[in-house]
Amino acid sequence: MLRVRNRDVLFVVGVGLKKEHLTDEAKKVISRAKKVYGSAKAIKIAEDWIVGEKVIMKKFGEEIYREIERESEESDVVVLSTGDPMVAGLGKFFRDAEIVPGISSVQVALGRIKADLCEVSVLNAHSQEPGLSEERNLMILAKKGVRLEFLGKRMIVLENLEGEDEKIYQVQDTFETESDYTVVFVEVKK
Amino acid sequence: MLRVRNRDVLFVVGVGLKKEHLTDEAKKVISRAKKVYGSAKAIKIAEDWIVGEKVIMKKFGEEIYREIERESEESDVVVLSTGDPMVAGLGKFFRDAEIVPGISSVQVALGRIKADLCEVSVLNAHSQEPGLSEERNLMILAKKGVRLEFLGKRMIVLENLEGEDEKIYQVQDTFETESDYTVVFVEVKK
Numbered sequence: 343m344l345r346v347r348n349r350d351v352l353f354v355v356g357v358g359l360k361k362e363h364l365t366d367e368a369k370k371v372i373s374r375a376k377k378v379y380g381s382a383k384a385i386k387i388a389e390d391w392i393v394g395e396k397v398i399m400k401k402f403g404e405e406i407y408r409e410i411e412r413e414s415e416e417s418d419v420v421v422l423s424t425g426d427p428m429v430a431g432l433g434k435f436f437r438d439a440e441i442v443p444g445i446s447s448v449q450v451a452l453g454r455i456k457a458d459l460c461e462v463s464v465l466n467a468h469s470q471e472p473g474l475s476e477e478r479n480l481m482i483l484a485k486k487g488v489r490l491e492f493l494g495k496r497m498i499v500l501e502n503l504e505g506e507d508e509k510i511y512q513v514q515d516t517f518e519t520e521s522d523y524t525v526v527f528v529e530v531k532k
Numbered sequence: 533m534l535r536v537r538n539r540d541v542l543f544v545v546g547v548g549l550k551k552e553h554l555t556d557e558a559k560k561v562i563s564r565a566k567k568v569y570g571s572a573k574a575i576k577i578a579e580d581w582i583v584g585e586k587v588i589m590k591k592f593g594e595e596i597y598r599e600i601e602r603e604s605e606e607s608d609v610v611v612l613s614t615g616d617p618m619v620a621g622l623g624k625f626f627r628d629a630e631i632v633p634g635i636s637s638v639q640v641a642l643g644r645i646k647a648d649l650c651e652v653s654v655l656n657a658h659s660q661e662p663g664l665s666e667e668r669n670l671m672i673l674a675k676k677g678v679r680l681e682f683l684g685k686r687m688i689v690l691e692n693l694e695g696e697d698e699k700i701y702q703v704q705d706t707f708e709t710e711s712d713y714t715v716v717f718v719e720v721k722k
Binding site for chain 1: 560616619620623631634637641643644645646647649651657671672690713
């Protein structure tokens with residue numbers, strides 16, 4: 343579920359690659375914001391739902407991100423991210439934001455070539471040279487009763503995401519999944 | 533763009549994890565179908581948009597998938613997939629289907645823990661034991677002017693996905709990206 347907070351909150355909202363990708367959740371969050379930041383492309387996809395002030399971002403970087411965070415302490419602010427905020431997106435730059443997912447180019451590409459995400463590694467060549475042998479954290483999709491063993495590693499267990507019984511907790515070393523809808527994040531990289 | 537065909541077409545449609553995850557694209561495709569297949573969970577998420585016949589799938593496997601494909605030759609058929617069809621989903625089982633992406637548990641999980649997809653490998657423990665050292669195909673997100681070299685490998689270049697100028701083509705060995713919105717799939721595994 344989308345957690346409700348008493349204070350104003352910063353949302354980073356994925357808008358997908360075109361208007362038809364917008365989810366009802368994204369539309370709702372965008373339409374409630376006093377101020378909406380985004381690239382020209384992201385603003386264009388979301389424009390039918392923007393009621394507050396639009397700000398087209400021309401530069402990206404720590405300075406502007408921290409300024410947006412300060413603004414969000416006083417007013418509802420949304421930062422739009424084309425595609426999904428957590429796929430080579432802006433989500434990771436805002437530590438305290440709520441993330442609203444969107445359809446990413448990775449998903450569209452996988453659909454076109456009929457490959458499953460679980461068969462590929464996704465690399466971001468926007469920000470770095472793609473490295474083939476790079477050590478990666480793991481995200482494991484599992485049903486109930488799968489035993490995982492990662493000695494010395496921390497795991498974050500995410501159960502029943504978006505359900506009323508959503509639960510997120512940490513375990514160490516070994517874990518047996520307890521729900522048919524479990525995602526386990528294993529911190530392999532230090 | 534969603535390509536329009538003259539004959540009836542099978543769509544595999546991602547419905548996300550809850551009603552608010554449905555995209556306008558998904559709603560449109562679902563509401564046009566004469567017959568909609570899906571798990572009880574997927575049907576429940578999409579039910580407000582189903583006009584045709586609902587079929588709750590209780591078993592999954594080659595036999596039922598081929599039967600659905602035969603049906604789709606005579607009538608518009610939709611198969612719903614919770615989350616995204618290409619994330620441990622049903623998409624890869626239907627070679628000739630159009631895929632409509634949806635919000636997956638992977639995206640929601642990444643948003644909760646603020647990790648980017650480009651830092652993780654996603655494994656499906658529903659269907660296999662998670663293997664850490666498994667060789668994987670690559671999906672590289674790049675802007676214009678990135679030079680890729682994978683000698684002896686086939687690459688599928690996907691440019692401007694969902695744009696009017698979407699283009700998909702194959703190259704071999706080396707490639708320099710030509711668009712700011714490029715995804716390159718590298719076939720590493722045989």
